[in-house]
Amino acid sequence: MSGISKSSETMTETQQTISPIDGSVYVERRLASNEQVHAALAKAKHAQTGWRDTPLEQRKAICSRAVEAVVANKAAIAEELCWQMGRPIRFAANEIASFAERSRYMISIADDALAPVQTSDRPGFIRYISREPVGTVLVIAPWNYPLHTPINSIIPALLAGNAVILKHSAQTPLCAERIFEGFQQAGIPEGVFQYLHMSHAAAEDVIQSGQVDFIAFTGSVSVGARIEQLAAGRFIGVGLELGGKDPGYIRADADLDYAVENTVDGAFFNSGQSCCGIERIYVHASVYESYVGKFVNLVQQYRLGRPDDPETTLGPLVSARAAALVRDQVNEAVAQGAVAHINSLDFPLDSIDTPYMAPQVLTEVNHSMRVMTEETFGPVVGIMKVDSDAQAVKLMNDSPYGLTASVFTRDIEAAEALGRQIDTGTFFVNRCDYLDPELAWTGVKNTGRGCTLSKLGFNAFTRPKSFHIKIIP
The missing domain is CATH 3.40.605.10 (Aldehyde Dehydrogenase; Chain A, domain 1)
Structure with missing residues (x-):
């Protein structure tokens, strides 16, 4: 913010x-x-x-x-x-x-x-x-x-x-x-x-x-x-x-195509400059590889360009300084072992010292990395494999923030049970990054x-x- x-x-x-x-x-x-x-x-x-x-x-x-x-x-x-x-x-x-x-x-x-x-x-x-x-x-x-x-x-x-x-x-x-x-x-x-x-x-x-x-x-x-x-x-x-560092969790029974479409939009709309945007995603091991592949493929379809061009789907960050702070998080994570899936050369307008920054998807991330714990506020998301609902909840709660959290699943009863365990102001099931004026907009912790x-x-x-x-x- x-x-x-x-x-x-x-x-x-x-x-x-x-x-x-x-x-x-x-x-x-x-x-x-x-x-x-x-x-x-x-x-x-x-x-x-x-x-x-x-x-x-x-x-x-x-x-x-x-x-x-x-x-x-x-x-x-x-x-x-x-x-x-x-x-x-x-x-x-x-x-x-x-x-x-x-x-x-x-x-x-x-x-x-x-x-x-x-x-x-x-x-x-x-x-x-x-x-x-x-x-x-x-x-x-x-x-x-x-x-x-x-x-x-x-x-x-x-x-x-x-x-x-x-x-x-x-x-x-x-x-x-x-x-x-x-x-x-x-x-x-x-x-x-x-x-x-x-x-x-x-x-x-x-x-x-x-x-x-x-x-x-x-x-x-x-x-x-x-x-x-x-x-x-x-x-x-x-x-x-x-601030926010909003998480999403993809359960084993999620509709993957639907989850990918919604979480990509939730992560990259407004160039990631959303307080309730998805900044970290936890995916059940049984669907992890498939989810990541679909996710990366959809992100690669974004068009980085001048925002006054009607064909642009990903605009610049608000300033070169803001973009530099986001790049620092990415570079630091990669140096610590994260894997970057997007080649910035595929986005020709991406340029250091400008607000124009290619989107980035990181895997092999963990909570020792700032990109998974500090607000990024840019077109970057980290994706982490988990083995169970319990591990996902623990990681989702491992944050000083608590604005929104999302779970994608076909089991609504299980999702509601998870929602009662997650420290957040708004709990979404099968959607994210949205404000409903009939619901209170609030947060917990920082x-x-x-x-x-x-x-x-x-x-x-x-x-x-x-x-x-x-x-x-």
């Missing part, structure tokens, strides 16, 4: 977005001054009171109009995504679709999710628990899924009656502007939803300002830990979606804390308030 920012801040006054397509400066924006930041915080605090008192039906209508306004510009936004972070243009519009799906679902359940909690009847009393907004929510968004990740927090926070300030990654600043434009067109009151292009230091100051009441962050473990430190002692909520989506996704943005009323005859 990204941190607060992945793009360089050229000076304290501006930030540049360097396109992974060709290394050009695609976007340059002035950073908010201290005065602008403080003004935004004050405006949010003032606006939130009126927004809180706005009927939920009106808040829902505004959010719905905002979503449709963003969707109406999907062609332009898809091209901007392509140039900002390297998503192949043939896939870029899919993120606008998932942005809309998640938003519409959260809007559809808002009445139920935000309804007061009723107590048992007691003669002479009225008792219930209302769900009050927390105040001002700061959303710090990543570059790798720059539309549908922040909307997981923005929509429920607004529906709950909060003001929201969005600080987006410097790699994808236009996404913040596009979302803001959507809400402006929808008629949201001034100050209720704002964005700020901020430096690291300014973002830290906001967290410590005493003017925000909840922080929703998606990014690296190190930055998440820093945010927790900054928020400590301020008695505010923090939601953290951090993947963070809190959850978004589903009915539970509203909880972080509200606080309970008990009403205990005695009726005097």
Whole structure:
């Protein structure tokens, strides 16, 4: 995952977005001054009171109009995504679709999710628990899924009656502007939803300002830990979606062709730059050779190219630096005995010191190698042979992370039993790398804390308030 920012801040006054397509400066924006930041915080605090008192039906209508306004510009936004972070243009519009799906679902359940909690009847009393907004929510968004990740927090926070300030990654600043434009067109009151292009230091100051009441962050473990430190002692909520090293397990009875198709896509979509992408795969010994052969064959069919080419199926990583870190993991694993199955010469655009990197499949790997234990965040997957379900579970749990885990099998009962043993936020059977807005999106261990989506996704943005009323005859 990204941190607060992945793009360089050229000076304290501006930030540049360097396109992974060709290394050009695609976007340059002035950073908010201290005065602008403080003004935004004050405006949010003032606006939130009126927004809180706005009927939920009106808040829902505004959010719905905002979503449709963003969707109406999907062609332009898809091209901007392509140039900002390297998503192949043939896939870029899919993120606008998932942005809309998640938003519409959260809007559809808002009445139920935000309804007061009723107590048992007691003669002479009225008792219930209302769900009050927390105040001002700061959303710090990543570059790798720059539309549908922040909307997981923005929509429920607004529906709950909060003001929201969005600080987006410097790699994808236009996404913040596009979302803001959507809400402006929808008629949201001034100050209720704002964005700020901020430096690291300014973002830290906001967290410590005493003017925000909840922080929703998606990014690296190190930055998440820093945010927790900054928020400590301020008695505010923090939601953290951090790193992942998501495993898949191919049981002996799996449909191999189906499993290969899904795990290849789960490993290499978005050039492997997915927090819930498959990064390590365990395969039962009885089907190992067949699975690896089919897997490698499918990976070899990818086309590495410029993401603005409609024929490209594998785009560049977000930066040359990111690609270099991934190459280091691969080279280190090979030096330790791993076998690389993909010849980079078959992918002519692959080039050191650029973001363009061929996919790689590694076997003869083990957990002494970083490629099997540390987040890779690139088009690389390690495949390891196992002899039993028990060994697979042990290896899947041998990780500091726990976002998702997948098992491919025809035996659903056995799969569910395995799911109860695996330390993970979401357990998949016969699928992977997918968010269902009706289910809570959450993680365990260093993947963070809190959850978004589903009915539970509203909880972080509200606080309970008990009403205990005695009726005097």
